[in-house]
Amino acid sequence: xxxxxxxxxxxxxxxxxxxxxxxxxxxxxxxxxxxxxxxxxxxxxxxxxxxxxxxxxxxxxxxxxxxxxxxxxxxxxxxxxxxxxxxxxxxxxxxxxxxxxxxxxxxxxxxxxxxxxxxxxxxxxxxxxxxxxxxxxxxxxxxxxxxxxxxxxxxxxxxxxxxxxxxxxxxxxxxxxxxxxxxxxxxxxxxxxxxxxxxxxxxxxxxxxxxxxxxxx
Numbered sequence: 001x002x003x004x005x006x007x008x009x010x011x012x013x014x015x016x017x018x019x020x021x022x023x024x025x026x027x028x029x030x031x032x033x034x035x036x037x038x039x040x041x042x043x044x045x046x047x048x049x050x051x052x053x054x055x056x057x058x059x060x061x062x063x064x065x066x067x068x069x070x071x072x073x074x075x076x077x078x079x080x081x082x083x084x085x086x087x088x089x090x091x092x093x094x095x096x097x098x099x100x101x102x103x104x105x106x107x108x109x110x111x112x113x114x115x116x117x118x119x120x121x122x123x124x125x126x127x128x129x130x131x132x133x134x135x136x137x138x139x140x141x142x143x144x145x146x147x148x149x150x151x152x153x154x155x156x157x158x159x160x161x162x163x164x165x166x167x168x169x170x171x172x173x174x175x176x177x178x179x180x181x182x183x184x185x186x187x188x189x190x191x192x193x194x195x196x197x198x199x200x201x202x203x204x205x206x207x208x209x210x211x212x213x214x215x216x217x
Contacts, residue, residue, distance in 0.1 A: 001133055001137050002133060002136040002137045002140055002196070003129075003133055004196070005132070005136070005196030005197075006196060006197050006198045007196055007197075007198065010193075010196055011196070014129075014132075017125060021121055021122075024117070024118070024121050025118055025121075028113065028114045028117050028118050029114055031113055032110040032111065032113040032114035033110065035106075035109050035110045035113045036106045036107065036109065036110030037106075039102065039105060039106035039109050039110070040102060040103055040106040042102045042106075043098065043099035043100075043101075043102030043103055043106075045095075045098075046094075046095040046096065046097075046098035046102065047095065047096075047099045048095070049091060049092070049094070049095030049098070050092045050093075050095030050096040050099065051092075051095075052091075052092075053088045053089065053090075053091040053092025053093075053094075053095060054088075054089075056085075056088040056091075057086075057088035057089045057092060060081050060082075060084050060085035060088060061081075061082070061085045064081035064082050064085065132195070132196060135195040135196075136195050136197060139152070139192065139195045139197050140197060143197065149184055149185060149187075149188035149199060150176075150179070150184060150188075152187070152188035152191040152192055152199075153176055153183075153184045153187035153188045153191070155191045156172075156187040156188065156190045156191035157172055157173065157176065157187065159191065159194070160190055160191065160194065165187075165190075168183060168186045168187060168190065169183045169186075172187060185199065
């Protein structure tokens with residue numbers, strides 16, 4: 001699988017794009033963490049209420065134990081203390097619930113802050129990279145199988161813009177039919193560069209040999 005172009009400018013653009021994507025993901029991750037931290041701070045009052053409620057409940061229960069030991073009136077003295085300790089426990093539970101709800105919200109907001117922009121960037125970046133890799137890999141297989149440049153020259157006439165073809169030849173079809181090596185090489189290179197490849201030297205040499213044989217004959 002071919003991931004990067006052999007053409008310098010195109011390869012540089014791909015590398016810059018990949019580095020930008022990595023930097024964007026890192027930035028979004030940092031921003032998401034910041035959003036999580038800031039949102040989670042809203043749960044601090046709840047956590048403090050929970051701590052205070054737990055402390056008050058513990059103090060009241062410790063006071064209730066000796067109060068209950070007072071002869072005759074111990075149960076009456078202990079009852080309001082136990083009731084107040086229960087109320088403090090409920091207050092602590094409410095504080096914990098509030099802090100937990102804020103923490104869940106912080107996770108959701110932080111996750112959304114990271115995922116949405118990253119997914120948007122991937123939807124732009126990924127299809128282009130996959131398309132390039134598929135086209136370049138397929139073209140590389142033809143080159144590796146010793147295919148000549150005629151196939152790529154033919155594809156250039158079918159795929160490339162007219163103004164680019166006109167720069168190579170006023171009549172590229174006739175040049176292709178007559179197998180003009182110079183025009184064939186330029187057409188093939190035009191098509192190969194569009195998929196991020198360069199024509200191998202051996203294929204260019206073969207084309208030059210064909211031209212020399214045609215001239216001799």
